[in-house]
Structure formats: structure tokens, C-alpha cells
Amino acid sequence: MFSGTQFSIYPMTSDFVPAIMRAIGALDTYTDIRRQTDDLSTLLVGPPDRVVQAMRDAFVAVAKGGPHVVLSATLSRGCPGESDDPICSAPALPAPGPGEDAAAVATARFAPGPAAGVPVSAQISLYPLGTEAHMVRIGGCIDFLKAVGVYAGSKHFCSKLTGDAADVFAAIERAWLDFAPMHAHVVLTVTVSANSPSLAR
Amino acid sequence: MFSGTQFSIYPMTSDFVPAIMRAIGALDTYTDIRRQTDDLSTLLVGPPDRVVQAMRDAFVAVAKGGPHVVLSATLSRGCPGESDDPICSAPALPAPGPGEDAAAVATARFAPGPAAGVPVSAQISLYPLGTEAHMVRIGGCIDFLKAVGVYAGSKHFCSKLTGDAADVFAAIERAWLDFAPMHAHVVLTVTVSANSPSLAR
Numbered sequence: 001m002f003s004g005t006q007f008s009i010y011p012m013t014s015d016f017v018p019a020i021m022r023a024i025g026a027l028d029t030y031t032d033i034r035r036q037t038d039d040l041s042t043l044l045v046g047p048p049d050r051v052v053q054a055m056r057d058a059f060v061a062v063a064k065g066g067p068h069v070v071l072s073a074t075l076s077r078g079c080p081g082e083s084d085d086p087i088c089s090a091p092a093l094p095a096p097g098p099g100e101d102a103a104a105v106a107t108a109r110f111a112p113g114p115a116a117g118v119p120v121s122a123q124i125s126l127y128p129l130g131t132e133a134h135m136v137r138i139g140g141c142i143d144f145l146k147a148v149g150v151y152a153g154s155k156h157f158c159s160k161l162t163g164d165a166a167d168v169f170a171a172i173e174r175a176w177l178d179f180a181p182m183h184a185h186v187v188l189t190v191t192v193s194a195n196s197p198s199l200a201r
Numbered sequence: 202m203f204s205g206t207q208f209s210i211y212p213m214t215s216d217f218v219p220a221i222m223r224a225i226g227a228l229d230t231y232t233d234i235r236r237q238t239d240d241l242s243t244l245l246v247g248p249p250d251r252v253v254q255a256m257r258d259a260f261v262a263v264a265k266g267g268p269h270v271v272l273s274a275t276l277s278r279g280c281p282g283e284s285d286d287p288i289c290s291a292p293a294l295p296a297p298g299p300g301e302d303a304a305a306v307a308t309a310r311f312a313p314g315p316a317a318g319v320p321v322s323a324q325i326s327l328y329p330l331g332t333e334a335h336m337v338r339i340g341g342c343i344d345f346l347k348a349v350g351v352y353a354g355s356k357h358f359c360s361k362l363t364g365d366a367a368d369v370f371a372a373i374e375r376a377w378l379d380f381a382p383m384h385a386h387v388v389l390t391v392t393v394s395a396n397s398p399s400l401a402r
Contacts, residue, residue, distance in 0.1 A: 006356065
């Protein structure tokens with residue numbers, strides 16, 4: 001199995017370099033995740049649930065009391081073009097099996113932990129690949145987002161989410177993991193925004 | 202048919218609001234495209250080739266002589282969850298048919314026009330949905346990116362591109378249009394960056 005993300009942090013401030021370095025610094029405690037940064041994004045490779053939690057901490061490190069900042073990420077697992085990597089151990093909780101109600105399972109597993117104190121807007125898109133059943137899986141995921149209270153409405157091509165960063169990233173984690181079999185190729189794209197002046201108007 | 206994008210412009214400057222407004226202003230000449238902006242992104246709905254060209258102009262309006270700026274976009278066409286919209290007329294050139302070499306067709310159609318004078322780094326991912334043949338189509342697209350000289354290497358989960366903005370956006374246009382049938386559901390995600398201090402080191 002291979003799982004990880006390419007993610008970027010965009011702090012809307014002329015002091016963006018130290019803000020980005022603060023985000024990267026927040027990853028230091030994730031010693032079970034491999035990372036690599038270039039001019040466009042930071043790659044994280046590791047257990048899929050931990051990868052989402054690491055991204056959350058990187059984002060919160062900049063967003064809390066900080067400038068308008070956006071995180072953009074592509075999460076991918078099970079790509080047939082990638083070799084298995086032992087660092088990507090299976091997540092603690094396997095994907096629901098055939099016949100299980102994935103939305104109900106994901107809702108039961110949703111465990112955001114303590115609030116981060118950072119209200120965010122987000123939009124996410126789930127892409128179950130290599131299957132003709134992708135729209136059914138996307139529909140199940142939307143049911144889950146509604147059930148856990150982060151769903152803020154449908155937009156063309158994505159679902160909008162709002163809530164505390166802890167809730168939204170916890171929902172992202174389950175959305176990525178619970179709506180396709182463990183061996184399947186699944187991509188989730190994510191945009192998370194905090195401190196936008198558009199919302200203060 | 203329904204085609205469009207959700208795209209965002211992230212100018213890494215404390216003066217980000219006027220920069221974003223300059224990007225949005227560049228869309229005014231695209232009277233054949235419908236648009237809608239919220240706190241996260243701007244939706245463009247229209248003919249798919251024109252949508253890419255509009256995004257290019259919005260990005261160049263900020264990037265040329267401007268701050269470090271990133272465009273992040275999700276392009277989608279043919280989503281079965283969207284109703285047909287007459288504003289989304291078919292592109293001037295239909296997708297290659299079965300048996301045609303899509304990479305060769307896309308390469309012949311690649312027409313970037315005059316250079317924008319803005320060197321960019323980009324990464325893109327193509328997601329042909331609702332098909333078990335997605336990896337074959339992605340492989341064809343990578344062959345095309347190499348053939349037209351914008352391919353800068355493989356990264357996990359995406360392909361890196363470099364070149365003048367005119368070349369890179371022209372390649373994005375063909376990558377989105379030429380590697381799946383016209384009725385298919387195809388998503389392309391794009392990150393385009395200009396003026397990054399990482400490259401000046």
C-alpha cells in the first residue's frame with residue numbers, strides 16, 4: 001500500500017516564508033511520516049490517518065492567530081502506479097466491507113478530539129478511481145459529512161464544509177478512508193481556509 | 202454537457218485583496234463564461250477550452266511583475282451529477298476517438314499562442330472517472346506533456362510542469378480535453394506557481 005499527500009500552505013502575507021516554515025516545523029513530531037518539500041508542495045508519505053492529522057497540525061500552526069491562510073492538498077492512496085511502502089501501514093480502522101453502510105460506519109468512527117480554536121471553511125472532492133461506481137461512493141460520503149455536522153452545502157464539483165479545524169480535518173480523514181475498499185485507488189482533494197476577510201464583511 | 206472550474210488565486214502578499222480583484226477583473230472579457238465567487242474559490246462555467254484560457258489570463262494578470270502567487274484549480278467536465286448547460290458548448294475540437302493516438306492528437310492540437318512572459322512551475326493530476334482504464338489514459342497524457350516540452354518530471358500523485366504560462370496553460374487545456382471521450386467524467390487538478398523565492402535560491 002502507498003498513501004500520502006502533496007500539500008501546500010498559502011499564507012496571504014508578505015511574511016509568508018516564516019509562516020510556511022512554522023507549518024513545516026509542526027510536522028517534526030510525526031516521526032512515522034516521510035516528507036519532501038519542493039517549490040510547489042510538501043509530500044507526506046505514511047499511514048493515511050496520520051498523514052491527515054499531520055496536515056491539520058501544520059495548518060493550525062499558521063492559522064491560529066495568524067493571517068488569512070489556505071491549505072490545498074491532494075490525498076492519494078492505493079495508486080496502482082506506486083510501489084508498496086512499509087512506512088504506509090494500514091490505517092487503524094479498515095474500510096467498511098461490502099454490505100456495510102459506509103456513511104454510518106464513518107459517522108461512528110468520526111473522532112475529532114479537542115477543538116483547535118480555528119474556525120475554517122473548506123471544500124473537498126472525493127475521486128474513487130478505477131470503478132464505475134464512483135458516484136454512489138461520493139453520495140455515501142456526502143451523507144456522512146451531513147451526519148457529522150460539517151456539511152455546509154453543495155458547490156459545483158465539490159462539497160463545502162465549515163467548522164472547527166479539528167472537526168473538518170477529522171471529517172476529511174474518514175471521507176478519504178471509509179468510502180472505498182482498502183486496496184482501491186482513491187483521491188481526495190481539499191482546500192481549507194482560515195481568517196478570510198470575505199467572511200468578515 | 203457541463204464543464205467548468207473552481208479556481209483560486211493565492212497572492213503571497215499582505216496586499217492580497219487588490220491582487221485577487223485584478224485576477225477577477227481579467228475575466229471580464231470572457232462574456233461567454235458564467236462566474237460566481239465565494240470565500241473559497243471562483244466558479245467558471247462555460248466551454249471547456251475557454252475556461253482554461255480565462256484562468257490563464259486571471260493568473261497572468263497577477264503574476265506578471267507581481268508577488269509570489271499560486272493558482273489552484275479543479276477542472277471538471279461531464280459529471281453525471283450536473284445538468285447539461287447550454288453555456289457549455291462543446292469545445293472546438295472533440296476528444297480523439299477510439300483507436301486514435303490521443304497523445305499524438307493532443308500534441309498536434311497544442312497551440313499556446315504568444316508567450317505570456319511569465320515563467321511558471323506547475324503540477325497537474327488527471328482523473329478519468331467512471332472507468333477501469335484510468336491509468337492508461339493518464340499514461341497517454343504524460344506522453345503528450347513530454348512531447349510538447351512542458352514535462353519537468355514525475356512526483357508522487359502528479360506531474361510537474363515548467364515553462365511560460367502560455368505553454369503550461371495550453372498543455373492543461375489539451376490534457377483535460379483529449380484523454381477521455383467527450384461524454385466522460387474527467388477531472389483535472391492544477392497548481393500553478395510564479396515568482397517563488399524557492400527558485401531564486
